[in-house]
Amino acid sequence: MTKLSVMLLAATAILSACGSNNNNNGNANTGDKTAASNAPSAAAADTKKEVSFTIGYAAGDPATKQAIANTVKAFMAANPNVKIKDLSETTSAAYLDWLKTKDAVGEFPDLVEMRDTEVFADAGKIVELPTDLLDLFDNPPQVEGKVWNAPLSVNVPQGIIYSKKAYSDAGITELPKTYDEFLAIQEKLKSGGITPLVVGGKDIFHMGFWVNKFLIDDVYSKDPDWNSKRTAKTVSFTDANVVQAMTDFKDLFKNYVDKGWLSTGDNQTASILVSGKAAQLYSGTWMFSQIKEADPNFDFGFYAIPDREGKVNVIGLPSPAGWSLSAEAAKDADKTQAIKDFIRYFFAPEQYSPYLASVNAIPSTKEKVTYETGEQMKIALDLIADPNVTKSLAINNWWGDNQIPPQFRNWYYKLLQDLVVNDEDVASYMKQADTEYDAQVKANQQ
CATH class of the missing domain: 3.40.190.10 (Periplasmic binding protein-like II)
Known part of the structure; x- marks a missing residue:
C-alpha cells in the first residue's frame, strides 16, 4: 500500500x-x-x-x-x-x-x-x-x-482494469504502447479462450466509457472546442476523425466484447471480471474497491490505453x-x-x-x-500529474459554448448501441447524429 x-x-x-x-x-x-x-x-x-x-x-x-x-x-x-x-x-x-x-x-x-x-x-x-x-x-x-x-x-481517468492471471496465461508480458498493440493483446486473449472485455451496456452511462475513449483520442485531444464548432455547423459527425473514432468503437465491440454486453448491468461487471469470465473491464477508479470487495485476492492491474500514435489521453479536466x-x-x-x-x-x-x-x-x-x-490508484494519480498526458472531458461534460443539447448524449449512446447490434454503416449513422444534434439545438433555442 x-x-x-x-x-x-x-x-x-x-x-x-x-x-x-x-x-x-x-x-x-x-x-x-x-x-x-x-x-x-x-x-x-x-x-x-x-x-x-x-x-x-x-x-x-x-x-x-x-x-x-x-x-x-x-x-x-x-x-x-x-x-x-x-x-x-x-x-x-x-x-x-x-x-x-x-x-x-x-x-x-x-x-x-x-x-x-x-x-x-x-x-x-x-x-x-x-x-x-x-x-x-x-x-x-x-x-x-x-x-x-x-x-x-x-x-479521474478511466482505463483498462485487467486480470494479471489472464494476461500471464495469454503470454502477455508488456503493456501496450500504441492502440494497435492493445488490439494485439485482445487477439491473444481471444485466442486463449477467454472473453477479452466485459461491458455493462444495460446502463446507458456505462456506454460512455468506451465512446469517450475514442472521441477523446480522435477529436477532443486535438480540438477541445469541437462541440461548439458542431453547434455552429463548422464540423460534422461525418468528418473523418469522428467516423474513425466510431469505427474503432464498433470494431472493438464486434470483435472483443462479451456478447451479452447489452443485457449486462454496470454493477455486474466486477463479478464477471473476478470470476474469470472476462479478462478486462474499461472503467474508472471507483471500480477498484468493488473489485476488491468481490474478491479480495483478485490480482489486477490498471493502465490507460494509448492512441495509435502512442499518446495517452484521459478524462481529467x-x-x-x-x-x-x-x-x-x-x-x-x-x-x-x-x-x-x-x-x-x-x-x-x-x-x-x-x-x-x-x-x-x-x-x-x-x-x-x-x-x-493501492498500486492501481497510484497509476491513476500519476496519469493526472503527468504533463505529457492530455486531459479532456466526456462529450456531455463540457460547458459554456461547448455544452451539447442535454438529451443528445443518451440519444447518441443508444444510436451507437444500434450501430453495433445491427452491424450498420458508421458514416450513415453519423449523418443521423448530425440531423438529431441540429434538431435538438434548434428545439433548445425555442
Missing part, C-alpha cells in the same frame, strides 16, 4: 506520495484547522430547531452510493435535529431523466448532485453555492461566471458538477443552514477521507486530505 497525499490547486491535481508503515485505516491527518470545526456538535444540535431536507444523487455506482449513504447516516447521528431523506436514483435510467421526473412530480431534491449544471441553472432550479462555502475549494469551475457546485471530487442547493430549499433559512452544515461535514477530512478511499477519488478541497490507496 502507498500513502498518498493529494490536493487540488488551481483546478490541477498536485500530488505527493510518501511511504507509510503505519496503520491508520484511511483516517485523515486533520491538522489544527479543518472544515469539521465549522460543523455543529451533537450537544449543540440538541438545542437546535428540528429541520429536514431531501438529498438526491446518482446511484449507478454501488461504491459511491454506499459512501454517500454512510456520510448521511453519520451526519444525522451527530446532528439529531436534522433528518435527511435519501432520494437517490435507483434505476438504470439516465440520471438527467431521473432528475427531470423528480422535478415534474414536485420531488426535486433540496440538495442534489448536479451533473448538468447549466441546464438546471438556466431553468432556475438551483442557486449559486453559498459564498461561505467557497473557501472549501480552490477555483472550482464556473458556469456563466458563477459557482453552482461543491465538487464531490476531481474527474475539472467540470462543473457536485452538490447544489435547490432554489426552493434556498427559500428556507433553516433548511439552507442544515444543508450548509452537511456540506461542511461531508468535506471535513474525517468524513471526506473515507469517502475518497471507498471510491478511489481525487479530492476537490483546498485542504490537504490523506488516505490509503
Whole structure:
C-alpha cells in the first residue's frame, strides 16, 4: 500500500506520495484547522430547531452510493435535529431523466448532485453555492461566471482494469504502447479462450466509457472546442476523425466484447471480471474497491490505453458538477443552514477521507486530505500529474459554448448501441447524429 497525499490547486491535481508503515485505516491527518470545526456538535444540535431536507444523487455506482449513504447516516447521528431523506436514483435510467421526473412530480431534491449544471441553472432550479462555502475549494469551475457546485471530487481517468492471471496465461508480458498493440493483446486473449472485455451496456452511462475513449483520442485531444464548432455547423459527425473514432468503437465491440454486453448491468461487471469470465473491464477508479470487495485476492492491474500514435489521453479536466442547493430549499433559512452544515461535514477530512478511499477519488478541497490507496490508484494519480498526458472531458461534460443539447448524449449512446447490434454503416449513422444534434439545438433555442 502507498500513502498518498493529494490536493487540488488551481483546478490541477498536485500530488505527493510518501511511504507509510503505519496503520491508520484511511483516517485523515486533520491538522489544527479543518472544515469539521465549522460543523455543529451533537450537544449543540440538541438545542437546535428540528429541520429536514431531501438529498438526491446518482446511484449507478454501488461504491459511491454506499459512501454517500454512510456520510448521511453519520451526519444525522451527530446532528439529531436534522433528518435527511435519501432520494437517490435507483434505476438504470439516465440520471438527467431521473432528475427531470423528480422535478415534474414536485420531488426535486433540496440538495442534489448536479451533473448538468447549466441546464438546471438556466431553468432556475438551483442557486449559486453559498459564498461561505467557497473557501472549501480552490477555483472550482464556473458556469456563466458563477459557482453552482461543491465538487464531490476531481474527474479521474478511466482505463483498462485487467486480470494479471489472464494476461500471464495469454503470454502477455508488456503493456501496450500504441492502440494497435492493445488490439494485439485482445487477439491473444481471444485466442486463449477467454472473453477479452466485459461491458455493462444495460446502463446507458456505462456506454460512455468506451465512446469517450475514442472521441477523446480522435477529436477532443486535438480540438477541445469541437462541440461548439458542431453547434455552429463548422464540423460534422461525418468528418473523418469522428467516423474513425466510431469505427474503432464498433470494431472493438464486434470483435472483443462479451456478447451479452447489452443485457449486462454496470454493477455486474466486477463479478464477471473476478470470476474469470472476462479478462478486462474499461472503467474508472471507483471500480477498484468493488473489485476488491468481490474478491479480495483478485490480482489486477490498471493502465490507460494509448492512441495509435502512442499518446495517452484521459478524462481529467475539472467540470462543473457536485452538490447544489435547490432554489426552493434556498427559500428556507433553516433548511439552507442544515444543508450548509452537511456540506461542511461531508468535506471535513474525517468524513471526506473515507469517502475518497471507498471510491478511489481525487479530492476537490483546498485542504490537504490523506488516505490509503493501492498500486492501481497510484497509476491513476500519476496519469493526472503527468504533463505529457492530455486531459479532456466526456462529450456531455463540457460547458459554456461547448455544452451539447442535454438529451443528445443518451440519444447518441443508444444510436451507437444500434450501430453495433445491427452491424450498420458508421458514416450513415453519423449523418443521423448530425440531423438529431441540429434538431435538438434548434428545439433548445425555442
